[in-house]
Amino acid sequence: xxxxxxxxxxxxxxxxxxxxxxxxxxxxxxxxxxxxxxxxxxxxxxxxxxxxxxxxxxxxxxxxxxxxxxxxxxxxxxxxxxxxxxxxxxxxxxxxxxxxxxxxxxxxxxxxxxxxxxxxxxxxxxxxxxxxxxxxxxxxxxxxxxxxxxxxxxxxxxxxxxxxxxxxxxxxxxxxxxxxxxxxxxxxxxxxxxxxxxxxxxxxxxxxxxxxxxxxxxxxxxxxxxxxxxxxxxxxxxxxxxxxxxxxxxxxxxxxxxxxxxxxxxxxxxxxxxxxxxxxxxxxxx
Numbered sequence: 474x475x476x477x478x479x480x481x482x483x484x485x486x487x488x489x490x491x492x493x494x495x496x497x498x499x500x501x502x503x504x505x506x507x508x509x510x511x512x513x514x515x516x517x518x519x520x521x522x523x524x525x526x527x528x529x530x531x532x533x534x535x536x537x538x539x540x541x542x543x544x545x546x547x548x549x550x551x552x553x554x555x556x557x558x559x560x561x562x563x564x565x566x567x568x569x570x571x572x573x574x575x576x577x578x579x580x581x582x583x584x585x586x587x588x589x590x591x592x593x594x595x596x597x598x599x600x601x602x603x604x605x606x607x608x609x610x611x612x613x614x615x616x617x618x619x620x621x622x623x624x625x626x627x628x629x630x631x632x633x634x635x636x637x638x639x640x641x642x643x644x645x646x647x648x649x650x651x652x653x654x655x656x657x658x659x660x661x662x663x664x665x666x667x668x669x670x671x672x673x674x675x676x677x678x679x680x681x682x683x684x685x686x687x688x689x690x691x692x693x694x695x696x697x698x699x700x701x702x703x704x705x706x707x708x709x710x711x712x713x714x715x716x717x718x719x720x721x722x723x724x725x726x727x728x729x730x731x732x733x734x735x736x737x738x739x740x741x742x743x744x745x746x747x748x749x750x751x752x753x754x755x756x757x758x759x
Contacts, residue, residue, distance in 0.1 A: 482652045482674055482682035485720045487728075492713040493721040493756065506535035507710025510572035511703070512562050512594055513579035513607070514541040515587055519548065521580025521607070521699045524745055527554045528703030529576065531749040532725070532756065534710050538572065540565030542581050542590045562590045566597050574602045574710035578609025579699040588617040600625035602709045606702040607635075614638035620662055626715055627664035628705055632698065636668055656680050665719050667705070669698060673727070675720045683720045688727025689740050696745030701726045704752060725752050 497505075509529040514522025522539050530537045540562035541547055551557045565572075575598055581587040591609055595618075602625055605613070610631050612618045615638075629639075636654055637644045640661070647654045648670075655668040655676035668674040673685040704726055708718035729751035733739050738747060 482684040485675070485683045485685050485687075485724045487724060490717055490721045490724060492717040493708070493725065494758065503535035506533055507573040507707075507712065508536040508538070508571050509534045509703075509706045509710045510565055510570065510575050511537065511539045511579065511706070512542065512565065512575065512577040512590055513581040513609075514539065514543070514547075515580055515582035515584070516543055518580030518582065521696065523551055523554070523557070524696045524699040525576050525579045525606075525703035525706070526557050527551070527746070528700040528749040528752070529707035529710070530554060530556060531753045532704050532707040532722075533753075534707040538565055538570055540590075542587050566590070566593055572598075572601060574604070574706045576604045576606065576702050576706035578606040578612075579702055581608045581612075583608050583611055583615070583617070588612050591618050595622040598623070598625065602626040602628070602706075602715075604628045604630065604702050604705045604709070606630045606698060610635045610639060626709070627662070628667060628709075628719060629658065629662060629664050630667040630669060630698065630702055630705070631658070632669045652676075652682050652684070655682065665715065667701070667719065667723060669701070673723050675723055677716065677719075685720070685723045685727055687724055688730050689734055691730050691734055691740030691743030692727070694743060694745060697726075697730075697748065700745050700748045703749070725755060728752075728755055 511526045526537045526539045538558045542562045546559050546561050633644045633647045636647045651674050655666045655674040658666045659676040666676040675683040704722040708722050729748045732751045
């Protein structure tokens with residue numbers, strides 16, 4: 474019998490994710506669905522920020538801006554998704570663009586410029602929700618940035634190796650008991666935790682656990698974590714309640730991969746860039 478001291482992870486139930494599939498009202502406009510700001514994409518990793526931003530747009534955010542953590546924007550526009558607004562991170566952070574949810578860390582790197590960008594974001598985010606991913610977590614684990622991100626929801630999205638660095642342990646130890654690891658992270662950082670991997674574990678700040686049952690080995694390829702970060706930021710910006718947005722994004726990410734495999738696209742050779750279109754079809758009931 475389970476005891477109150479042992480974490481019990483209930484499966485994420487698609488039928489409980491009503492907000493994910495709610496129809497949009499006829500009188501809505503782009504301002505109704507939030508503005509996502511992506512801070513990432515350092516030198517050589519521009520694509521990571523673009524993957525997150527494209528996923529945010531295609532899963533329903535009203536507007537998406539990208540602040541590349543480089544001295545100047547490496548692109549005048551995204552030729553595949555010209556709706557995205559691209560600039561360098563300083564101009565994104567130093568002006569009020571009305572960002573309602575931030576995504577940070579995708580391809581950001583681990584140098585001084587990345588640490589400075591994240592530290593500045595923590596000060597300037599004005600309590601808007603923050604999804605912190607990838608090298609943002611490694612900077613946090615190394616102590617190059619501090620978890621002084623202020624009030625407002627924070628969602629950390631480590632894979633097992635990143636979780637091990639954050640907890641000062643081994644990847645094997647994380648994998649030995651993933652729900653326990655997720656709960657320890659939630660307690661330490663007072664945040665939502667998305668511990669990625671086969672059976673992604675979602676832990677709320679209060680310790681409530683969920684485990685995902687969608688997804689397949691096609692997700693074991695570069696960039697899929699960036700896409701998940703984009704989906705998380707997007708659903709939060711659209712004002713889904715956090716207890717639906719966080720597990721809902723995880724479920725949708727895996728379900729998109731499953732839908733692609735059903736179509737003969739993967740698991741071998743499935744690419745991160747294909748996930749957002751599949752997720753969009755699922756949200757629209759296709």
